Amino acid sequence: MAYTYEYPRPSVTVDCVVFGLDDSADLRILLIERADDPFAGHWALPGGFVDMGEDLDLAAKRELEEETGIKDIFIEQLYTFGAPNRDPRGRVISVAYYALVNLSEHPIKAASDARQAKWFKISELPPLAFDHNKVLEMALERLRAKVLYKPIGFELLPEKFTLTDLQNLYETILGQQLNRRNFRSKILKMGLLEQQERQQNVPHRPAYLYKFNKEKYQRLSERLGEFIFEIRFQPRETED
Amino acid sequence: MAYTYEYPRPSVTVDCVVFGLDDSADLRILLIERADDPFAGHWALPGGFVDMGEDLDLAAKRELEEETGIKDIFIEQLYTFGAPNRDPRGRVISVAYYALVNLSEHPIKAASDARQAKWFKISELPPLAFDHNKVLEMALERLRAKVLYKPIGFELLPEKFTLTDLQNLYETILGQQLNRRNFRSKILKMGLLEQQERQQNVPHRPAYLYKFNKEKYQRLSERLGEFIFEIRFQPRETED
Numbered sequence: 001m002a003y004t005y006e007y008p009r010p011s012v013t014v015d016c017v018v019f020g021l022d023d024s025a026d027l028r029i030l031l032i033e034r035a036d037d038p039f040a041g042h043w044a045l046p047g048g049f050v051d052m053g054e055d056l057d058l059a060a061k062r063e064l065e066e067e068t069g070i071k072d073i074f075i076e077q078l079y080t081f082g083a084p085n086r087d088p089r090g091r092v093i094s095v096a097y098y099a100l101v102n103l104s105e106h107p108i109k110a111a112s113d114a115r116q117a118k119w120f121k122i123s124e125l126p127p128l129a130f131d132h133n134k135v136l137e138m139a140l141e142r143l144r145a146k147v148l149y150k151p152i153g154f155e156l157l158p159e160k161f162t163l164t165d166l167q168n169l170y171e172t173i174l175g176q177q178l179n180r181r182n183f184r185s186k187i188l189k190m191g192l193l194e195q196q197e198r199q200q201n202v203p204h205r206p207a208y209l210y211k212f213n214k215e216k217y218q219r220l221s222e223r224l225g226e227f228i229f230e231i232r233f234q235p236r237e238t239e240d
Numbered sequence: 241m242a243y244t245y246e247y248p249r250p251s252v253t254v255d256c257v258v259f260g261l262d263d264s265a266d267l268r269i270l271l272i273e274r275a276d277d278p279f280a281g282h283w284a285l286p287g288g289f290v291d292m293g294e295d296l297d298l299a300a301k302r303e304l305e306e307e308t309g310i311k312d313i314f315i316e317q318l319y320t321f322g323a324p325n326r327d328p329r330g331r332v333i334s335v336a337y338y339a340l341v342n343l344s345e346h347p348i349k350a351a352s353d354a355r356q357a358k359w360f361k362i363s364e365l366p367p368l369a370f371d372h373n374k375v376l377e378m379a380l381e382r383l384r385a386k387v388l389y390k391p392i393g394f395e396l397l398p399e400k401f402t403l404t405d406l407q408n409l410y411e412t413i414l415g416q417q418l419n420r421r422n423f424r425s426k427i428l429k430m431g432l433l434e435q436q437e438r439q440q441n442v443p444h445r446p447a448y449l450y451k452f453n454k455e456k457y458q459r460l461s462e463r464l465g466e467f468i469f470e471i472r473f474q475p476r477e478t479e480d
Contacts, residue, residue: 002244008292009249012322012333052248052331056322080320080335082252082296091292093252095320095333 010082010091014060015047015132017078017096017139018070020103020119021156025168027122027175028103029136032067032114038088039129041115045136047094048113060097068117069109075099078139086131094130098139102156122175147173151192151217160196160209163187192217250322250331254300255287255372257318257336257379258310260343260359261396265408267362267415268343269376272307272354278328279369281355285376287334288353300337308357309349315339318379326371334370338379342396362415387413391432391457400436400449403427432457 018030031043046067050059057075065071075097082093103119110117120126128136146152153169167183187193192213199206258270271283286307290299297315305311315337322333343359350357360366368376386392393409407423427433432453439446 002246003248004242004244005249006242007251007289008243009245010252010290010292011247012250012252049247050250050322050333052250053324055324056320056333077319079317080296082290082335084293084295093290093296093333093335095322 008091010093011087011089012050013047013092013094014050014056014063015045015081015094015096015135016060016064016075017045017098017136018064018068018073019098019100019139019143020106021100021169021172022103022119025172027172028119029122029125030068030070030108031118031120031126031128032110033116033118034129035113035115042129043120043126044129045096045132046114046117050095056095057097060095066112067110067114069111070101070106073099073101073106078135078142081131081135083131094135096135096139098142100143100153100156144174151190151212154212160211162199162207162209164207166210192220248331250333251327251329252290253287253332253334254290254296254303255285255321255334255336255375256300256304256315257285257338257376258304258308258313259338259340259379259383260346261340261409261412262343262359265412267412268359269362269365270308270310270348271358271360271366271368272350273356273358274369275353275355282369283360283366284369285336285372286354286357290335296335297337300335306352307350307354309351310341310346313339313341313346318375318382321371321375323371334375336375336379338382340383340393340396384414391430391452394452400451402439402447402449404447406450432460 016030020028020030022028030046032046034040034042034044046064047060048063048067050056051062054062057077060075061071061073064073064075076099078096078098080093080095084091086092086094108117108119122140125133125136127133143152147170153173157165157169163184166187167178167180170183171177193210194213196209196211198208256270260268260270262268270286272286274280274282274284286304287300288303288307290296294302297317300315301311301313304313304315316339318336318338320333320335324331326332326334348357348359362380365373365376367373383392387410393413397405397409403424406427407418407420410423411417433450434453436449436451438448
């Protein structure tokens with residue numbers, strides 16, 4: 001088959017940055033080893049060409065499932081990368097997506113154009129194919145900015161969690177330790193957490209469990225367009 | 241000339257949502273009247289096809305200048321729209337950009353594919369071609385969210401401004417009136433405004449002028465990735 005057009009056209013791909021929290025609350029990135037050229041044998045973000053009748057986010061979900069087995073996750077558009085020489089095959093414009101999942105709930109299985117799929121620690125990333133290091137960098141920046149003004153990430157914790165669990169999650173995503181007293185006061189001041197019973201059967205003094213009040217968050221969100229998660233955390237050095 | 245490919249390819253365009261503040265601090269949108277089909281004679285966002293050797297943001301700036309005469313402005317990528325049937329010509333994926341400018345500093349002049357270019361009040365928008373109403377809606381949402389966590393818009397005011405000028409700017413962008421005392425206290429609490437001398441030659445009690453401290457903002461921004469502009473404004477009804 002051949003397709004002929006009056007003007008030259010670019011190819012369009014999608015790429016997915018999937019962040020996963022592991023059991024030690026470490027942040028990982030899902031990568032695939034490419035089976036085909038260009039960059040055969042290199043690690044890359046899962047992704048591929050958009051079909052002609054397919055919506056962009058559906059293409060991202062399809063490619064992610066084909067190459068890594070991950071499905072039924074919430075993905076969000078990140079940015080579109082279109083530097084003229086970013087792909088040795090010619091002009092390829094890529095729409096990047098990102099997601100944050102609980103790693104243990106999403107077993108992976110490589111197939112299609114992927115020789116293997118693997119969760120890498122951020123501190124142990126291999127060099128990536130194409131401009132994927134840049135894509136990943138931007139996704140990480142977006143995730144870190146977002147966690148400061150939206151209650152992202154609550155869905156990664158069990159329904160009831162301690163403030164220490166929540167602080168660990170924030171510290172993992174932000175990549176830095178936070179002042180404990182400041183964190184607790186800022187988080188509780190939001191008024192979105194509901195205190196529950198104390199922990200049971202723990203080898204230390206049991207802490208209170210909390211639930212995230214999603215309904216209240218929805219209501220507040222509608223007040224001024226986007227509700228501002230009013231937090232300016234202090235780093236750990238300021239511990240008092 | 242004809243271009244032949246093994247697989248079908250989409251076309252890729254760019255579209256620009258340019259917000260402009262007029263002399264009465266009203267928010268306007270720059271639209272063009274399309275000269276050609278599809279949608280000839282309809283109003284649309286300025287934009288057009290990306291050239292093969294051209295970066296996406298350069299394409300957006302080029303199309304904007306060709307169709308409206310506006311140049312040398314800071315534009316930011318908004319979102320990529322790729323629903324399979326968004327364009328009657330076939331599969332056309334559009335990378336949207338947005339910008340906020342001072343209207344009086346950017347005279348417009350229609351040319352190229354635009355029959356005319358015009359600043360429309362948000363309250364008086366005509367129906368737009370393609371999915372441009374949806375694009376504009378998202379740009380407005382992004383602008384409103386952004387103004388709550390980044391000191392966007394300061395560059396639209398003169399170097400020295402009153403808190404009333406600043407509040408008018410915020411009210412215009414947010415599309416709602418804010419509680420005066422709450423606005424002043426939140427804005428000053430940021431610590432990014434420097435008090436200057438009082439106004440001169442005004443027919444009312446002269447107010448203090450302020451300057452935005454860009455250097456301090458830059459320093460704070462670097463502390464936790466993205467500095468959080470810690471503001472949760474109260475609507476005007478809560479005036480005390």
